[in-house]
Amino acid sequence: MDVSPVACCAPIAKQPLEESEAVELAALLKAVADPVRLRLLSMIGSHPDGEACVCDLTGAFDLSAPTISHHLKTLRNAGLIDGERRGTWVYYWIVPAQVARLGELFSPLAEPAATT
């Protein structure tokens, strides 16, 4: 049986989640549990300017503009991205704190400080 100390340190494995917290986190996870939305998130986050024009995003998918807009709205409603209209186009960027919440849940905590 492989029960490494890594598991013990991820917040998901530190203590049982409260029901209300689980409901909230599940909603956040549902927002990213889709291949198109994951790709959109990575395309926005890795864009050289730190933000991406919707005009740069739609071309990568074999999907209609309204479908892409729907996925972007889902990410935005979950607080994972934000955006603003400038002229013809909407520009999107990642909201780091909200993305980090997902990471924190499943990541091992940093090396515990040595007790002296």
Next chain:
Amino acid sequence: MDVSPVACCAPIAKQPLEESEAVELAALLKAVADPVRLRLLSMIGSHPDGEACVCDLTGAFDLSAPTISHHLKTLRNAGLIDGERRGTWVYYWIVPAQVARLGELFSPLAEPAATT
């Protein structure tokens, strides 16, 4: 606009995900994007012995044993937990490497090593 350096360092924001990778990660995320499964994962991971008897899990939910079993099967199929039958009961434990994959996707990378 808040584009902090934190965003730049999470793997999700380092480069656009390949479609095949996005499909695989979305399936893994779907497995945890449910309040009951998140709670089960946290209960198993935080159990003092590093593993939990299914008999310890069902009581916490107002759900039937077959429903809990279905959720446990989803987590197991996703590789997030594993288990084995011992006598009457099945015991489950977390698979740290698979849980860590979720964390790594959304977490800022560790402080980059100083270049000398």
